[in-house]
Amino acid sequence: MRAVAAIAVLTTHVSFQTAAVNTGVIGPILGRLDLAVALFFGLSGFLLWRPWAGAARSSTRADVVRPPDAALPPPDTGVPAPGAASSSDAGVPGLGAASSSDAGVPGLGAASSSDAGVPGLGAASSSPDTGVPAPPAASSSPVEVRGAARRRASKPGETKMSAPGPSRAPRPDIGRYFRHRIVRIWPAYIVVVVLVLTLLPDAKGADLTVWLANLTLTQVFVALSLTAGLTQMWSLSVEVAFYLLLPLIGLVLVRLRGDRARVRIPVILAVGVLSLGWAWFAATLPLADGVEPKNWVFGHLPWFVSGLVLAEIAATVEAAHHDPASYPGGLRITVALSANRPLMAAVFVVAYALACTPLAGPTGLGELTHLQFATKMVLGAIVGYALLAPLVCATGPFGFLDSPVMQALGRWSYGIFIWHLAVLAVVFPLFGIVPFNGNMPLVLAITVPLTIGVSAASYTFIEDPARRWLNAREAVKGSVS
Template identity: 55%
Template structure:
């Protein structure tokens, strides 16, 4: 769930801070809104048994693939500073700064949700210390039987956090692939995704505690993240101008960019991949056991859906009037709040309005849950998420200003005085978005 701070910025605007040529994509904020609503819809459909409706049911149930879109968005936005550094030949982004922004974006609002849900939601009350600790630290996927009522969707946020830890390692592994080796970056990432498909089999053979689902670990979901990493590499070529020299794309890459920009083609890929995902090839669309081959198939189809949805938004100049409308931009900013709150709100809607779970009333439950979730998410953004991000930004700005002041006053001092070398924001990440991607979850969690 990476936000893009889209206010008052036109589509395809260009970042110019510190000489960066990375484009700004407000249309992705609108896409995040669609993904967040898709996640909410699939949970409502599951808990009102709409997923059992012939034909329509599997379509609603498979909206759990919104998680693939969220993961692809996360990979795209967080990988861009590394791509920018590779193309410009500058040093890698600051890892400490990266982790600070991830922590401040995720945990403040998340801790509020976890605390209130476990203390106030009747179905979640009575949680022991293990449940508290696993939920507060986002390690639910590693600790058995700790996904609690009102918070079951947080497994995917746990996967997201694991990806945050993994991303710098991928960045360092590809550090030498720059200059004349830039063209090798996409094949290496695709190879990583292909190899990770084997996790469906490897994970099930691990000696883990009963109740731990290894398919919900980050290694199994890497193809969804890699879809975003690959798109970031494509965007890096477009941002660099790809006119001459070492950044000129090869014939295959130029062809891939043309295909990615082809809206009818990407729409066709999306429709076919999603239709296949709605069949048994990708496993059940509700609760049920998933075989290794079904899980691997779902990962491939989800990656295709995520890429097909995002690529035309990145490889074309627009206009994207609906996605960049005020309403969609606002919903995109609130999408993290919608994600972390909607399951708890859904649990409250049933008794509050006298509706029996799994007995229908899908439209009524959907309208109420969506309205309440948007309202709570807007409050979360205004009073928790944005203030904490502003606090971190102001803190870093003051620190940089002090460092510049000391450097200018001490003529003989080295230019890096006042800032640890590994902690200074590089050119690649000085203007990186400071928000984090809103993750989704499957309806059957």
Template identity: 40%
Template sequence: MTTATAPVSPPRSFIPALEGMRGMAALGVLVTHVAFQTGASGTPVIGPILERFDMAVAIFFALSGFLLWRPHAAAAHGLGRAPTTTRYLLHRVARVVPAYWVVVVFVLLLLPGAAHSANLRVWLSNLGLQQVFVPLTLTDGLTQMWSLSVEMAFYVVLPLLAWLVVRLRGPAARWRVPVLCGLIAVSLTWNLWPIPTPDAIHADNWLPAYLPWFAAGTVLAELIHLVRPEVRWARVLSNKPLMWALALAALLLSATEFGGPAGLERAHPWQYAMKMVLGMIIGFGLLAPLVIRRPGTANRWLESRTAAILGRWSYGVFLWHLVVLTVVFPVFGIVPFNGNFLYVLVLTTALTLPLAAASFALVEEPCRRWAARWDRRVSAARVERETEPVESSPTR
């Protein structure tokens, strides 16, 4: 019997380093928006790199791909059961929607500019996470939510993807990685096709364009069950300095023309495809050594108390940082696109973190606990039905 280089974690086990990585990704998104709105992204050399901190979205997508696909991969390898679609969707909605709705309502009612232009179409498309499909509905304080719209689309599609490969179980499970790699190859051609869209809507902001970033995580979820000491690639994937250097190289390359033009200028289709490849490398490279670990290795910073707190608050940081950034400029008398990057970064971070903490404590965690209680009630009712004695029919 072969032994894995690292124990295969149960399908829903908690990996602390991933929570820390989620916190770092949230700060990366904050940094790239501050750099853009202060004009720092136009600074020679460092500016293009700061602008490409938006590749932190690739980390978010890869994390979602790994964590949500892991139970399905474990089930295919005979380790546990995949969640029912109802249970899965309930937890996704409870995790994402309530805290998001709080921000949307706040922005569309109270944020100057956004509230003034918020018509019924803007309200419905933002509440329904349909901004990438409805023209002219991205608004101040909520422009980053395009990625949440894409992520929600992935949540809806994931059960279908799992169903398509459900027969690849047991010995046939080794074919799941090639199938997922085939999905990556196909999705990389998305931006090469003339997809008809309404004015001001671009199909490169839809889920098929970003499937490679999610697939980076789903492939990792499969690979953790295929790791064996005699396989050289297992030692490579668990080598943190090597894999993180690869991710850094992909980030630096994305800051060139291969990642597309600077600012809001639209990229060529080949640049979109290349950006997807580079984002996939970043997500895969950063996460691989965290989930395929060498024995005795540790991730001291990512598993620290500070990183854990940032990870718990990461969703709130993502939701609220643009609201804060929009307010910081007029309140502190700072002219947008005119410098003060570090000053604005410190102010935005300092004001966003308390809002994120409140979002976690008052909205996100209570909704998560409610979903967990619902789970326990349903499970208890199912066990009661299964163990209830069946009355025998009277004989004549």
């Protein structure tokens, strides 16, 4: 699914820079592929919130013993009735969880919640390692509840830790979460920024403010800091802001545990609804010219909320041992509807079609009214939920998404996101193609393979080594402690 989102982001940018967004009926459809960002944000919300949702339903903290050099066992992340879920560790985005496990949902790619669907980002390392986006592969068999672990004295050389599981999930480890987030995002990202700002003609000569804003992913807060080859990074800036916000949300909801966990979904939905008023509120802020507060995380919370809600559903189903008769309230109906692939496909088509109309604003350049912005947020959240819900709530197989090709593209999806505009900026002059003058099929046919090649190299020589370095470092520290 990360691969789908990454290619969609690339396609919408190609369609814009070839003016294809202005052609007949297909134009708005291509232009509105920018809702792939909603899918990325939904993935982040699901993967990163999963450990928090699981911890809220733990009644006690049982201890188990593990050798000091053993990998930290991920908290049980059985996917809601469905199936498959590889509980790969993900101290990350998955936010924190002590051992923030990713919920490898079939089709979702792999699952290291660590990765987290970063805006284009999506995650990308398909290896389920620790907190890294590990995308692709995911175990198709559901994680089963093993029951309460018994406490016993640790032996010399062994370390006690909380036993994961639907009834006793470990608390999210926020420090580990942030370490994995940083290592997941910045190494390759910094390389892109430096190369673009030093070599790309339209971006060369940037002042110190632009450099700092881009290197720190604070572009959305700094006027006129989005530059050629890097304009897509606004969504990555929002993603990083969400990483900072997520632990705060977890702390705010910390008292909604046990029996009170049933109100977590209504509370999260209420926050999403309230955030729809962000455009009106932001208009009253005394900001410098050129700063667009609609691009801040508060305005895009509905897109993340779709994933947070799915994480809560998954955790509730797991806590009920996947027994529909034990689901609280109307969850049984919610899960059944969310698992219905034809229904979710229909919901997606309707929401996407509405998003292609003026209701959600222009699909190319142009200002969105406050109402259009709020409408786009609602429709994007529905699109994201409709695409992700079957992966979380339905049983497999998801043959296309779990195919070797899609798994590979999922591993490289972060690279596809951060590199594609730089590649596109080179394609036009290199092949003598005039921007905004048609030739979309040709430009797309050239840009896609070039971007995939660069992204594969980025993963192999930058992203994966950085991830392995952090994992090795943590393994050594764990053995020492």
